[in-house]
Amino acid sequence: MVRVAIFTDTYAPEINGVAKTLERLTRYLAKNQMEFRVFAPETKATVPGVRQIERFASIPFFLYPQCRITLLNPLQINQTLEEFQPTLIHVATPLNLGLCGLYYGKKHHIPMVASYHTHFDQYLNYYNALFFQHWLWKYMIWFHRPFEKVFVPSESTKSELLKRGVHEDIDLWKRGVDHGLYTPERKRSEIKQKYQIKEAKVLLFVGRIAPEKDIDIVIETFETLPENIKKDTHLLIVGDGPLLKPLTEKTNDKPITFTGFLEGEELADVYASSDVFLFPSSTETFGNVVLEAMASGLPVVGANAGGVKHLIKHGENGLLCERKQVQSFAKETCFLLEHETIRMQFGYQARQYALMQSWDEVFAQLIQGYQSVIKRRRINTA
Secondary structure (H helix, E strand, C coil): CCCEEEECCCCCCCCCHHHHHHHHHHHHHHHCCCCEEEEEECCCCCCCCCCCEEEECEEECCCCCCCEEECCCHHHHHHHHHHHCCCEEEECCCCHHHHHHHHHHHHHCCCEEEECCCCHHHHHHHHCCHHHHHHHHHHHHHHHCCCCEEEECCHHHHHHHHHHCCCCCEEECCCCCCCCCCCHHHCCCHHHHHCCCCCCEEEEEECCCCHHHCHHHHHHHHHHCCHHHHCCEEEEEECCCCCHHHHHHHCCCCCEEEEECCCHHHHHHHHHCCCEEEECCCCCCCCHHHHHHHHCCCCEEEECCCCHHHHCCECCCEEEECCCCHHHHHHHHHHHHHCHHHHHHHHHHHHHHHHCCCHHHHHHHHHHHHHHHHHHHHHHHC
16 A cells, blocks of 8 residues: 655645645545645645644745745654655655655655656746756756656656656656536526626636736737627636736726636636636646636637647647737637637537546556556565
């Protein structure tokens, strides 16, 4: 039986793809009576009282505030691990807690795997810090080399890491979606009333309101739509982030609504009550929100880049555009808004694709990956 110690610099209740995926993983482990311990940062929103999760004081990481720099307590970590006796260490982030897990695993000869979730190098361009790129990749190569396997969410991420020489043994760890929560059946007329939407169609974006999500492309795409389409369309932007306040002020006289952060049934209702999902972000290793939108029966207009391009089948369940090309995004968005029959057909196909993406299957494959690493270590040390 696998006894896994998970080291991560982001975890629930933080809201991002990594934190939510790891929380789902631990729920799966608990449901299947598998032993685990999580070492994660403490935040203002942290809910106390889960015995399997050790929390540590932390501050936001400047490049990516959703990950945090943890103020480590080595004695506490060592004591917990000595009592727990993990058979595998899973490191999910390359910051302080990740380094701590790496050090402990090497010192005590415990099998180790890593998962790669975020293209930090691509974020540098959005924050005028490209001069860090060379050193960042050198660090990533150094950090990941000791692991026996690295898990990534998509084929494009795997290709990038292989090209960069980060590791030789890289496996896919894809993502699933909650088909029961994200479903077309949650379509609600009350959504338009709530957000005072008078237009017939709703164009939706869900994600962090930050430069690396290409939020500027979302707004420019909407403003570039032909007038006869735009006058009948409302842009709904769901999420929180550093650009929320300035963009809200900049667009307050336009048919654009910023809802702020939404989750659970409230978010599912918004997905199902929209018409087209617009997601131009080109930095995704997977694209969880794209899969949520598809499960909700929405056709997606997305960037032909990163993990998103593996989810959208162009001309079947959505449309792909060249990254950052506003005219391309506007053309394809206009096409779907204008043609209801095709929009409905794409939405149906999107839902069918999402139904095949099961969290239980995804996690079962991950556990098989864990077991293969442990087995290989035993054979090599026999």
